[in-house]
Amino acid sequence: MSKSNNPLPNKERIKLPRQRMPEQLAQIRAHNFQEVNTGFDPEQARQESLRCIECGKPGCMDKCPVSVDVKTVMDLIVRGEYMGAAAKVREDNALPAITGRVCPVEDQCESGCVLGKKGESVGIAYLERFVADWERSSGQFGLPKNVAPSGKKVAIIGSGPAGLACAGDLIQMGHQVHVFEALHELGGVLIYGIPEFRLPKEIVAHEVQALRLRGVEFETNVVVGKTVTIDELFNEDGYHAAFVATGAGLPRFLNVPGEHLNGIYSANEFLTRVNLMRAYRFPEFDEPLYPCKDRDVVVIGGGNTAMDAVRSALRLGAKTASILYRRTEAEMPARVEEVHHAKDEGIRFEMLVNPVEFRGDEKGNLKSVICTRMELGEPDDSGRRSPVTIKGSEFETPCSVAIIAAGTSANPLIQSSTPGLQVTKRGYIAANDDTLATSKTGVFAGGDIVTGGATVILAMGAGRKAAKSINEYLLSLNGAAVATSKAVAD
């Protein structure tokens, strides 16, 4: 192990305050779609990286789903070797500019940081973002060396975080990688789901371009299961393996009266219109959106998707933008930073309320939502205390737009078009926990289509795990002894 470049003794390091992320003022950003966090400058990055005490057993690395070597990255930043730091992150994480922005770090790397036990953890995500942004603004890519081709072809179905992470690893193992995307733009949830103010699309495009430069092929407008089936990919197009990373899929509705009124959206649809289709720039862009300007918008749910939707509605000029959640803030699955940002921007939070009916006018346009008040009862399967209706507590809230962010269920497109592919009771694809192999030979699956709705980084972790098992599977096809394909040494 190389010697540390940090000039400070540990007792000095822990006295350094955590650097604050510079952000657009709440009053200003509430009216635009530009990124909220503006990023560290090199001095802030240095100050923050100096705080790392370089633990012998780094908890940050343990808690990272893709096991980024955080400690080494910190040291490279201290030395000012930002490109080197970016390349080091990229060894384990194909999408650093993205994860540095959207990872729930308080539950992952930063929760493993010793400094967090008594004070504040090192701002790992902010630093990851810093090095990735540095690399991007330099106009260069810190790309690994090319490898000898294996002669094996892998189809990756879905260009979201799981698919992209898997593609990054497989191309490095020498395989031919072809990514199929159902939509017209690459990036999956990173493009249709996460808004511009949290993850600029330009960043996703840059990461995709990095993969393209490394030889990954991309094809948009292909719905596997409809345009082509997995069996056809194997039998007619000569693929040797496939990785299914199609995401969670179908939006859940509340199944309450009035849910078909105009102005009621699933969060998926609302965000897809705003993000993928740029409806916030209508009429310059054609896709319409039911008007939010000067109107009351409610968002039902407490996860990151709900936060993205409600903050988008605010930026579209909503008079009021409110979160309605049936538990309390403590149970909300959204990232802490998103909730803080939302509150600063003026989002209202109505806790312990549950919509039971939507009401509209004679034209079928939404006018109000009827909710009941809730209280917390016994813990449910998820360990969270389940909300119980308080009898006779109904009340009516006026609103013109309601967005339902109540989660998703499995999209059956692949499962129903692929004979021999086993599914779980809830309709997700059944995959081995360790290898992500499915019941069908050569087919692997990971990300939300296996786990149900989760996070970007967990999907990326699944993508990497799948790449490793796909590589082993492809090598076994040669009848070769277990060997790991390695990058050509420089």
Added chain:
Amino acid sequence: MFPIVAARPLARGIKLFEIKAPRIAKKQKPGQFVIIRLDEAGERIPLTIADADPKAGTVTIVVQAIGKTTMLLSMLEVGDSILDIVGPLGKPSEIEKFGTTVVVSGSVGTAMAYPTARELKRAGNKVISIVGARSKDLLVLEDAVREVSDETYVMTDDGTAGQKGLVTEKLKELIDAGLVDYVLAVGPVPMMRAVANLTSPQHIKTMVSLNSIMVDGTGMCGGCRVLVNNSSQFACVDGPEFDASQVNFEVLMQRNNMYREQERQSIERLQADPGNQLKQLRENLHHHECAALTTGVTHE
């Protein structure tokens, strides 16, 4: 990009396109649809597949210029391309031996009903087609329909072609004669509702193809949800064909009006200077092609 290899007007404001899209041409079945997007600023709209030639790798769509995108699309010619086309989406039409089948279609709906009528015929059914339009100059594919039908009736509102009257009047005659085992209706919502009102009380199996507003077309957004038998169904993946007796047509009409104001605005913008909008579209596509070439080069 997907090149337009044939384009010809079929009727007033209705145009047929053959588009090179080999994967879709190979897989499509009657009743399925595609979603298209004209350029980077374009919206995604669903269009039913009217025909396909798997050998030539082309799909046929028939477009009525009623919204901004369909108006702009209708201005395109051979040599132009469409930026995105994805499909085939939705479930194919149910093809069985029903006996005597009646295929009822209104205006541009005829182009969508035609491939299903042909399959019904191939499956050994007696096919009676009722083709409706407001007027003679809005009739499409009458000859093609005649070719695959045992009997064909043309109905126009103004009597300029065929008989004067509504498609439902002819359908009622056939039902009264006790001949009908199965009905497929494709066209404007009020027409499909009228067909449902006629056949439901008689328990004649009737399917309608619903034209709800869509975005992704793969079940991901739920924007196309329709009330069928009082439960939410997604037209893109559960349909587009549904049992007519169970469809709530009022909700469908109400939801199809959701963006009426924005549609009006977009049409106004287009009509203010259609020539320039077309020029802009062609420039956008050209830029896109150049960008794609650059990306292709860096592949190596």
